[in-house]
Amino acid sequence: MSIKETDQNNTPNPKNIVYDTQDLNLWYGETHALKNINLSINEKEITAIIGPSGCGKSTYLKTLNRMVEMVPSVRTSGDIKYNGKSILDRSFKVEDLRTRVGMVFQKPNPFPKSVYENVAYGPKIHGIRDKKTLDEIVEKSLKDAFIWDEVKDRLKENAYGLSGGQQQRLCIARTLAIEPDVILMDEPTSALDPISTLKVEELVQNLKENYSIIIVTHNMQQAARISDKTAFFLNGEVVEFDETETLFSNPSDKRTEDYITGRFG
Numbered sequence: 001m002s003i004k005e006t007d008q009n010n011t012p013n014p015k016n017i018v019y020d021t022q023d024l025n026l027w028y029g030e031t032h033a034l035k036n037i038n039l040s041i042n043e044k045e046i047t048a049i050i051g052p053s054g055c056g057k058s059t060y061l062k063t064l065n066r067m068v069e070m071v072p073s074v075r076t077s078g079d080i081k082y083n084g085k086s087i088l089d090r091s092f093k094v095e096d097l098r099t100r101v102g103m104v105f106q107k108p109n110p111f112p113k114s115v116y117e118n119v120a121y122g123p124k125i126h127g128i129r130d131k132k133t134l135d136e137i138v139e140k141s142l143k144d145a146f147i148w149d150e151v152k153d154r155l156k157e158n159a160y161g162l163s164g165g166q167q168q169r170l171c172i173a174r175t176l177a178i179e180p181d182v183i184l185m186d187e188p189t190s191a192l193d194p195i196s197t198l199k200v201e202e203l204v205q206n207l208k209e210n211y212s213i214i215i216v217t218h219n220m221q222q223a224a225r226i227s228d229k230t231a232f233f234l235n236g237e238v239v240e241f242d243e244t245e246t247l248f249s250n251p252s253d254k255r256t257e258d259y260i261t262g263r264f265g
């Protein structure tokens, strides 16, 4: 049994747009943090968001699952369509979005529970109680997150006993267990060593077969290595959005060129 009820027979078109952002503005009180953002993000691609500190990368990511509205002073204008539906519209049920859009944070944040319970948590909340089904979901999610072999004999151990890189892959497994469409990643490797970083990058590339991935990263090499498209943010604006190869080899805006060549940031 699967907790996702989407169409097995509906072969997705890889160029479908999963998120369409139109004239998005966002203010934290007086701070105009996002300015006229227009971005169309394709399904089943990896979209990287790069830019210097404070340019609005995390804010934009957090508008995509409406997490940003947890900040009381936030005000928005414009529109974000997720699979054609306006998510900023208050009539859109945020709970629906949370089951379709998973998020992985900068610092691994497993629950203080066993490895098994971390992954089974979401499916249980969605009403799955059958032990065999949960076992299958846990095993599949851990395998898809490239961590099964390392933890299959430690399922009952507390997740805090895993290394940082293992904890981050466990958090990715926890996200996969609810079978989202989209995975938002906010600098998911910034707290990891180089080997763990490469493992997570390999994993992310593998996941794009089945998920749309939007990743904020400070690491331009990472964006260049793993993403299909890259958006360069500066002072709350999207300066350039293009195929990653084009953006890094032949940027059309001088500010992009200055940033990717390390002249600022």
Ligand SMILES: Nc1ncnc2c1ncn2[C@@H]1O[C@H](COP(=O)(O)OP(=O)(O)OP(=O)(O)O)[C@@H](O)[C@H]1O
Residues within 6 Å of the ligand: 028, 031, 033, 051, 052, 053, 054, 055, 056, 057, 058, 059, 060, 071
């Ligand atoms: N909760 C908040 N309340 C008020 N202002 C905020 C809040 N969060 C972010 N900001 C402001 O909004 C702007 C964009 O911040 P954001 O965190 O989105 O940038 P970022 O590009 O993700 O930065 P970094 O790379 O340092 O994480 C900044 O000016 C920041 O100070």
